[in-house]
Amino acid sequence: MPTFNLITQPWIPVRTGNELLLVSLEQALLEAHKFERIEDPSPLVTAALHRLLLAVLHRALEGPADAYEAAEWFEEGFDRGKIQTYLSKYRDRFDLFHPERPFYQVPDFSLERSCRSWTVLAPELNSDNNKVLFDHTVTSRPRPLLPAEAARLLVANQTFALSAGKSVLCHTATAPVATAALALVLGDNLHQTLCLNLVAYPKREHEHDFATWEQEPLKVADLADCERARASAKGIVHRYTWLARAVRLHPEEEDGQTIVRWIAYASGVRYEESQVRRDPMVAFRPDPKDPTRERPLGFSEGRALWRDFAALLPKPGSAQGLAVADHARNVYRALGRHFRQRGLPVMVAGQASDQAKVELWRGEIYRLPEAILGETDLRAFVEQCLNEAEVMGEVLNGAARALAAGLLSMGDRKPHKDDVSKLARSFPHQVAYWSALEGHFADWISQLGPDFEKQQARLERAWREILQREALQAWRLAALAAGDDARALRAVHKGEGILLAHIYKQKEVVGAKGSQ
Numbered sequence: 001m002p003t004f005n006l007i008t009q010p011w012i013p014v015r016t017g018n019e020l021l022l023v024s025l026e027q028a029l030l031e032a033h034k035f036e037r038i039e040d041p042s043p044l045v046t047a048a049l050h051r052l053l054l055a056v057l058h059r060a061l062e063g064p065a066d067a068y069e070a071a072e073w074f075e076e077g078f079d080r081g082k083i084q085t086y087l088s089k090y091r092d093r094f095d096l097f098h099p100e101r102p103f104y105q106v107p108d109f110s111l112e113r114s115c116r117s118w119t120v121l122a123p124e125l126n127s128d129n130n131k132v133l134f135d136h137t138v139t140s141r142p143r144p145l146l147p148a149e150a151a152r153l154l155v156a157n158q159t160f161a162l163s164a165g166k167s168v169l170c171h172t173a174t175a176p177v178a179t180a181a182l183a184l185v186l187g188d189n190l191h192q193t194l195c196l197n198l199v200a201y202p203k204r205e206h207e208h209d210f211a212t213w214e215q216e217p218l219k220v221a222d223l224a225d226c227e228r229a230r231a232s233a234k235g236i237v238h239r240y241t242w243l244a245r246a247v248r249l250h251p252e253e254e255d256g257q258t259i260v261r262w263i264a265y266a267s268g269v270r271y272e273e274s275q276v277r278r279d280p281m282v283a284f285r286p287d288p289k290d291p292t293r294e295r296p297l298g299f300s301e302g303r304a305l306w307r308d309f310a311a312l313l314p315k316p317g318s319a320q321g322l323a324v325a326d327h328a329r330n331v332y333r334a335l336g337r338h339f340r341q342r343g344l345p346v347m348v349a350g351q352a353s354d355q356a357k358v359e360l361w362r363g364e365i366y367r368l369p370e371a372i373l374g375e376t377d378l379r380a381f382v383e384q385c386l387n388e389a390e391v392m393g394e395v396l397n398g399a400a401r402a403l404a405a406g407l408l409s410m411g412d413r414k415p416h417k418d419d420v421s422k423l424a425r426s427f428p429h430q431v432a433y434w435s436a437l438e439g440h441f442a443d444w445i446s447q448l449g450p451d452f453e454k455q456q457a458r459l460e461r462a463w464r465e466i467l468q469r470e471a472l473q474a475w476r477l478a479a480l481a482a483g484d485d486a487r488a489l490r491a492v493h494k495g496e497g498i499l500l501a502h503i504y505k506q507k508e509v510v511g512a513k514g515s516q
Contacts, residue, residue: 002251002258004096004147006103007087011148012049014190015039022148025094028053029083032191042124043349043363045152047182048159051281053194055211055240058201060086066200067330074187074195074331093213096151097251097258101217104154104241108220109248109264114168116265117142118249121153123160123351123358144259150249158268161244164356167266170226175244176233176271180296181305181350182281183312185328186365196328199280201236209235212243220246223268232274239279243268280323283311294320299352301359304434306366306441307390310383312346314372321379329372343367343446369448376453382445385463389437392467395502396433399495400424400478406491407482427481433474440466468503475499 004011010022014035021035028035038053040046060083064070087094094103101107117139119125125137137143145153163174185196223229223246233239248264278284284294285308297311314329315321328344346368351361371378404423408415444463447455475496482488 001099002097002147002253004151004258005091006094006096006151007091009148011151012038013040013152025053025056026084026087028190029056029078029194030080032194033077033189035190036188037186037190037193040152042122042156042361043347044123044160044351044361045156046363047184047281047347047349048156049152050184050193050197051159051182051240052155054197055237056086057083057194057198058206058237058240059209059211059214062203062206063201064198065202067327068334070195070198070200070327071331071334073198074192074335077191090213096147096154096249101213102248103151103213104158104243105217105248106220106223106246106264106268107217107248109246109266111248111250111262111264113220114264114266115262118145118150118153118260118263120263120265121150121157121247123361142261144252144254144261147251147258147260150260154247154249157247158242158244160351161268162351162353162356162358167246169220169224169246169266170229170270172267173244173270176239176242177279177282177296178244179298179351179353180279180282181298181348183283183322183324184281184347184349185324186345186347196331197281197324199236199323199327205235209237211237212241218243218246218269223266226270229267230270230272232272233276235276236280239276242271244271278320278323280327283308283322283325284320285311299350299360299362301352304438305348305364306438307386307434309366309441309445310379310386312348312366313368313379313382315379316375316377325368325372333373338370338373338450343369344372367442367446369445369452370450371448371452374450374452378448378452381456381460382448385460388464389467392471392502393430393433395499396429396471396474397424399475399499400427400429401495402498403427403478403482403491403495406494407488409487427478429474429478432477433470436470436473437466440470464506468506471499471503 006025008024008026010024012023012025012028014021014023014028015037016035020039038046038049040049057078061079064073092098093101096103099107119137119139119142159175160178161175162178163172165172184193187193187196245268246264246266249260250262250264251258251260283297285297287293287295297308299305312322312325314326325346344367345365347363347365349363352359369378401420401424404420405415408419408423444459444466447459479492479496482492
């Protein structure tokens, strides 16, 4: 029987200088200070591997109790003995092909019940129900998959699996964080990154929580009973290691090497919401349909993530903010360190989907400004400025609709609203406005330094000027697209009036504030 133990075999890709290496789980944890970062071509894999390492550390070290203990680990390193003892205790549970306890899998799930190409684990490749443009993978003849890659895809799939209808066991459900954008605070090396994301893990939570591999593996009979195959998270590690899918890799021997072509694949444990604290790596933003509620921050095809940047900032006096960002801020405070001219880098990774179809997946890096080390409610200020950008964008859309209506009007005949909307969407104003703002926002947010309170009025004024300038520039592009005949000029004049009225109204408000 083949074996591939994740504790000792190399499978985690790490960057060190110009080299990209594969290291074992034990090496990644004990020698983390030697590696700059985990680096996989897929941001989904990168995020999922970090969650796995964090889960092992939480369980092995039984902490940290608070940010002060995390800061101590940051400076002095992890307790190697505790990590080695933990990995030794569960060594056989980390074997990818163990006959009785295969890692993150269902041992008695066979190909006779469900035979799928391994490509179902990778959203960037063709599979039975996921057709990808420009990918020429033939699912009836998949290429051989090596164990190291299989392990990475398995971990990522358990983290980001999307619902895809009825499986051979039960109706499938989406993994707990499948549609969220997972945030990870980055340090100067992998060890620092892990410490900055090891949020407080109190003893009482440790006692009730568990990692999936710490329990006897679930069997097909457990998962085929749709009522029993439901659970709620017992703690953050249980959430980090959720068994979203029933998977069993089928190893083969080819040219003296163990490979995988086929897997058994179906629904896993359905996630039920519970009162356990929120996922520390997930940010929340107000629900646009109901501002009294919040929804997880995620990627969407028509909206750049930076427009919800405020959700990544700590929320003073509340447990509802992004927990890893709040924890990292407290660790740096405990260390007495600043990150001047560096910011606090945060990688955000996730996917956008239409039900079970993946529209896109991506990883982006933002820099939280140094002002988060202070006590001022920076989040409220940034949220207000971003709301002003949204309002300006809506006014710009209103002007474009007026322009479209004017172009389509013939005498007293009013155009149909659908025709107006279609023509307004064809103008380049929205793309021009938001793409220009993205670059300005990165520069503007970096100016929020330790003297933020003194600079707040100037920064607010500067942001408003950017909005007005870029809105007018975007409007000129829409006006150019309208043409220059008499009807177009009348329509441009009417639309421009809407935009200018909003800009002048803002200036009057600012002037009134200044005269007080």
